[in-house]
Amino acid sequence: MGGVEAGVLGDGGPLVGRDGDLRLVRERLGIGAGGGALLLVGQAGVGKSAVLDAVATAALADGARVFRASGVEFEADCGYSGLNQILFPHLSALEQLDAALRDALRVVLGFDSGPPPGQLLVSNAVLRLLQTVAGGQPLLLVVDDLHWVDPASTAVLGFVARRVTGLGVGFVAAARSGELGPREAAAFPTYELPPLDDESAARLLADRFPGLGRGVRRRLLAEAGGNPLALLELPPAVPAAASADCPVVPALSRRLETLFGARIARLPAASRQLLLLAALEGTGDLAVLQAAARRAEGSYGLDALGPVERDRLVDIEEGLQRLRFRHPLIRSAVVTHALSGERRAAHAALAQALADRPERGAWHLGEATLEPDEEVAALLEHAAGLTLRRGDAAGAMRTLIRAADLSPEGPNRRRRLAEAAYLGAESTGELTSARQLLDDARQAGPEGEDSLHSATASALLVLNGDVPGGGGDVGGGGDVGAAHRLLTTAIESAAGAHRYRADDKALVDALHVLAVICFFGAHPDLWRSYDRALERLTPEPPAILTVLGRTFADPARTGAAAHGQLDALTAALGEEADPVLITRVGTGALYLDRLGEVREAAWQVVRAGREGGPARRHLSSLIHLCLEDYLTGRWDEALHLAGEALRACEEHGYRAFAWYFLFIRSIVLGARGHTEESLATAGHVIDWAARHGAPCAAHYAHHAAAVAALGSGDFALAYRHADAVSPAGTLASHVPHALWVAAHLVEAGVRCDRREEAAAHVRAMREAGLGAVSSRHAMLLEASAALCSDDDREALRLFALALDTPGGDRWRFDHARVRLAYGERLRRVRSTTEARDHLGAALAMFEDLGARPWVERARNELQATGLSRPGPDASNTRGLSAQKLEIARLAASGLTNKQIADRLFISHRTVGAHLYQIYEKLGITSRTMLRDALGPVPEPPQRAG
Numbered sequence: 001m002g003g004v005e006a007g008v009l010g011d012g013g014p015l016v017g018r019d020g021d022l023r024l025v026r027e028r029l030g031i032g033a034g035g036g037a038l039l040l041v042g043q044a045g046v047g048k049s050a051v052l053d054a055v056a057t058a059a060l061a062d063g064a065r066v067f068r069a070s071g072v073e074f075e076a077d078c079g080y081s082g083l084n085q086i087l088f089p090h091l092s093a094l095e096q097l098d099a100a101l102r103d104a105l106r107v108v109l110g111f112d113s114g115p116p117p118g119q120l121l122v123s124n125a126v127l128r129l130l131q132t133v134a135g136g137q138p139l140l141l142v143v144d145d146l147h148w149v150d151p152a153s154t155a156v157l158g159f160v161a162r163r164v165t166g167l168g169v170g171f172v173a174a175a176r177s178g179e180l181g182p183r184e185a186a187a188f189p190t191y192e193l194p195p196l197d198d199e200s201a202a203r204l205l206a207d208r209f210p211g212l213g214r215g216v217r218r219r220l221l222a223e224a225g226g227n228p229l230a231l232l233e234l235p236p237a238v239p240a241a242a243s244a245d246c247p248v249v250p251a252l253s254r255r256l257e258t259l260f261g262a263r264i265a266r267l268p269a270a271s272r273q274l275l276l277l278a279a280l281e282g283t284g285d286l287a288v289l290q291a292a293a294r295r296a297e298g299s300y301g302l303d304a305l306g307p308v309e310r311d312r313l314v315d316i317e318e319g320l321q322r323l324r325f326r327h328p329l330i331r332s333a334v335v336t337h338a339l340s341g342e343r344r345a346a347h348a349a350l351a352q353a354l355a356d357r358p359e360r361g362a363w364h365l366g367e368a369t370l371e372p373d374e375e376v377a378a379l380l381e382h383a384a385g386l387t388l389r390r391g392d393a394a395g396a397m398r399t400l401i402r403a404a405d406l407s408p409e410g411p412n413r414r415r416r417l418a419e420a421a422y423l424g425a426e427s428t429g430e431l432t433s434a435r436q437l438l439d440d441a442r443q444a445g446p447e448g449e450d451s452l453h454s455a456t457a458s459a460l461l462v463l464n465g466d467v468p469g470g471g472g473d474v475g476g477g478g479d480v481g482a483a484h485r486l487l488t489t490a491i492e493s494a495a496g497a498h499r500y501r502a503d504d505k506a507l508v509d510a511l512h513v514l515a516v517i518c519f520f521g522a523h524p525d526l527w528r529s530y531d532r533a534l535e536r537l538t539p540e541p542p543a544i545l546t547v548l549g550r551t552f553a554d555p556a557r558t559g560a561a562a563h564g565q566l567d568a569l570t571a572a573l574g575e576e577a578d579p580v581l582i583t584r585v586g587t588g589a590l591y592l593d594r595l596g597e598v599r600e601a602a603w604q605v606v607r608a609g610r611e612g613g614p615a616r617r618h619l620s621s622l623i624h625l626c627l628e629d630y631l632t633g634r635w636d637e638a639l640h641l642a643g644e645a646l647r648a649c650e651e652h653g654y655r656a657f658a659w660y661f662l663f664i665r666s667i668v669l670g671a672r673g674h675t676e677e678s679l680a681t682a683g684h685v686i687d688w689a690a691r692h693g694a695p696c697a698a699h700y701a702h703h704a705a706a707v708a709a710l711g712s713g714d715f716a717l718a719y720r721h722a723d724a725v726s727p728a729g730t731l732a733s734h735v736p737h738a739l740w741v742a743a744h745l746v747e748a749g750v751r752c753d754r755r756e757e758a759a760a761h762v763r764a765m766r767e768a769g770l771g772a773v774s775s776r777h778a779m780l781l782e783a784s785a786a787l788c789s790d791d792d793r794e795a796l797r798l799f800a801l802a803l804d805t806p807g808g809d810r811w812r813f814d815h816a817r818v819r820l821a822y823g824e825r826l827r828r829v830r831s832t833t834e835a836r837d838h839l840g841a842a843l844a845m846f847e848d849l850g851a852r853p854w855v856e857r858a859r860n861e862l863q864a865t866g867l868s869r870p871g872p873d874a875s876n877t878r879g880l881s882a883q884k885l886e887i888a889r890l891a892a893s894g895l896t897n898k899q900i901a902d903r904l905f906i907s908h909r910t911v912g913a914h915l916y917q918i919y920e921k922l923g924i925t926s927r928t929m930l931r932d933a934l935g936p937v938p939e940p941p942q943r944a945g
Helices: 019-029 048-061 081-096 099-108 119-134 151-161 182-186 198-208 214-224 228-233 252-265 269-281 286-295 302-310 328-336 340-353 358-368 374-389 393-405 411-428 431-443 451-463 480-496 505-521 524-536 543-551 555-572 579-592 595-610 615-632 635-652 655-671 675-692 695-712 715-725 738-751 755-768 775-788 792-803 812-828 832-849 852-864 882-892 897-904 908-922 927-934
Strands: 035-042 065-070 139-144 169-176 190-192 314-317 322-325
Touching (some): 019 035, 035 048, 035 151, 048 139, 119 595, 214 228, 228 252, 269 302, 302 314, 393 411, 411 615, 505 543, 505 579, 555 579, 555 738, 615 635, 655 675, 695 715, 715 738, 738 755, 775 792, 812 832, 812 852
Parallel strands (some): 035 169, 139 169
Antiparallel strands (some): 314 322
C-alpha cells in the first residue's frame, strides 16, 4: 500500500506540485530571518500535513530546532492538553525562566498547584520559553489539526503567533477549512492550501500507479479534484474492472477514512490495540503508551508497533520518544473503527497509566465509565477544580458537566450542574448553556448545598434577561429586583446551614454578585441584606467585600474610610494574576477615583479577554478602563474600548452591562458638542433602566445628558438631569453617582438662577466630606463653592485653592472647566492678564480633548479680554524659541497635544503650557488660528516605523 504523504513522489522525494506553496510558507515563516506565523487551511487530504512535514524537514536541515504537536479530537475538552504536548519534552528549560513565568507554566501544565495564572502571563511564559529553548538559533513550532487543540491552548498559541515576528521563531499550524471558530481563525494569518493543479495531479497519479487504465485514471482525476491523499489512497481500492463511469469517491473524507480502516483491520490485534491507545492518548508519549499497554487486556509491549510502522501509518520520533500519526484521518479511522468496548478499555488503561496526572487520568476514567459512578464523578469534579485553579474556567465547566453526567441522581449531580452553570454565567460568557444547565440541575432534585451556585447563576441570568420571570423584554436585561430577591433568599438560607464562613467560596462569589445587583438598584434597602451577610461572616469578611460595602454602596458617606484597605489591595495587584481579584479591586477603586492604580492590571485582563479569556472579566475591565479614560481625558480610547465592549456584550449575551458603554458614548459625544446624539443615547439608557428596575443605569445616563446640556448652554435642562440623580441640597443615600454629578448640578444651578439650591448642594458636599474621597472631588468642591460665592475675593480664593489641589490636573476635563470658570471670574473683576493665563490654558486643554462647546466658551472669554485674531503676518513668529515654533507648526498641522508630545519626547502638559504662551505671543485664542498666524504649514513628517 502506498504511503500517506500527500503529493510525495517517493520517500524523501519532493512534493509534487507544491513548489510555489512551500516557497510561500517558508517566506511567511521567516525561519532564520526574524520569524513569522501562518495557518494553513484546506479540505481533508489536500496536503496540509505533508506541507507541514516538508517545512519541518527543511527547517531541521537548515539547523533549526523543531517543536511538533497535533490536536486530538478526543482531548479537545482537556484544558491545556495541547500546550502540555508541545512543552512536555522541554520542561527542563523552565528553570531558566523568571520565577513568575516558570510558576505560571508549572501550574497550567499540572505540575504545581497555586492561584490560577492569567492567560496573558501564561502566553508570555510560553513565548519566553520558546525563545529560551531556541537559544538564539532558529526555532519552528508546528501544530497539526489546530481545530482539535483545546480552547485554552489555542488562545495561547494565537497570542504566540501574533508575536513571533522578530524573535527568530516560526509558527505554522494546519486546520480543516471552516473548523475553527471566527475568533480563533482571526488570531492567525491564513493561507488556504489549494488542491493540486490538473498537470500535477496527473503526474502524481501516473508516477505512483502507472498501470491504471485510461478510463479509470480519468475518472479518478475527476473525482479526486486535485486532492493528493485521494490520488494516493484510492487507486488500490478501485476494482480492476472499474469503468470510467464507475463512481469511486462518493464522499472523499469518509472514503479515505474507510480505506485507512481497512488497512488497520489487517493489523495484528496487539498492534490495533496499541494504535487505539495512541489515538486516544493524544500526545504520542511512548512511556505512557507502554505503561497503558501493560495494563491493557493481553499485556503487550511497544514491539507491537512494528507492523504499524511497516504499513507507514505512524512515525516514531526517537529523539523525543513520541509516536506521530502520518495523517489525521488515520487517527480518526483508528477510533471510528474500534468497538465501543475497545475504546472504553483503552481509556481505562490510559487512566491507570496517568494516575500521577489527575486531570488527564480522571478525564480518561470518565470516558471509560458507562454507568453513573460517584467515585469517578468525584475524581472528575476534583479535576475540574484543578482546571479552574489553572485559570481555564471553560475547561472546568466542561469537566463538571461530564462529572454531573456520571453522577447518580441526587444532590451531587445537582451541585455539579449548578456549579457548571455558575461558571458559564459568571465567567465564560456561556449564558445559553448556563440556562440549560440550571434547568437540568432543577430536574436532578430539590435544592441543597448547591443553592448558592444555582442562585448566583440564576441571578446573573435574570439580570441579563436569560431566565423567564425577570420582567425584562426580549432585547434587554432582566429585572434587578427579581435577581436581588432570588440571591438574597439563597444567601440567607445559608445561615440555617451554618455556612456564613469567610472561606466559603460559593458564598463569597454570591456576595460579589449581590453587590453588583445592589449597585444596579441604587437603594439602601437593597444593600441591607449585603451588610447583614458581611456582619455574619466569620472570622471576618474578605477585605475586598468590606471595601465594596464602603465604596460601591454609599461612597459619599463611607468611601473615604476605605482608602487604607484599598491601598493594600491595589499594592497586591503587582503580583496578582487572578482576573477575578483584579476586576473586583477595580470595582472597589471606582468611586475613590483610583482606577489608575489598577489600569495596568485591567489591561492585562482585557488583553486576555481578546485572546479568548473569561468574557465577564473582559467586560468588567473594559468598564474600568473606559471610566478612567473619560476622567483623565483619553476620550478617543474610551470610545474605541466602548465599541469593543458593546460588541462583546452582544456576542456573549451580557446585555445588562451594555449601559456602561452607552454612557461613555453619550458623555463623550455630549462633551464634544454632538448634543442630539448624546441626549438620544442617554434617553435610550434611561428608558431601559426604567423598564428593568435599574436606577443606577439611569443615573449614569442623566450624568451624560447633564454634560451635553451644559455644553449646549441649556442650563435648565442640565439642572433637571443632575437633580434627577440626587436632588439639590442632598447627596442621596446609596446613590454612588451623586458624587459625579454634584459639581454639574451646582454649575447648572448658578447659571439658571437657582443659586440658592446650588449653595445648598455645596453645603451637602462639605458636610459629606467629599474632599477626602479624591483629589478630583476636593478640586470640584472648592470650585463649586467659588461658583456660588457672591464675594469676588472669596470666590477667587476658592478657585485658587481648587487649582492648587495636588493631582487635580490629572482630571483634565474637570480641571479645564475649573480654569475656565476661574478665568471668567477674573475677567469680570478686570484681572485681565491673569484671566488670560487661565483661559488660554483651559482653551488648550479643551482643544486637545475636542470639547468644542467649551472651546468656543473659552475662546469667546479670551476675546473678551482684548485678544483679537491676527492677520496672516508670519513675522509674528519672531521671538518664539525653536521648540515653541516646532510645537506651533505641529499643532497647526492638526496633531493633538499627545501626538506632539510623542513626536518631541515631552509631556502633553508641557505642550499645552507652550501652546498657551504661543497663543499669547501671537495674539490668538486657539490652534485653529495658528495656520494663519504661521503662514503655510507643511504636513507633519511621518515617524519612522
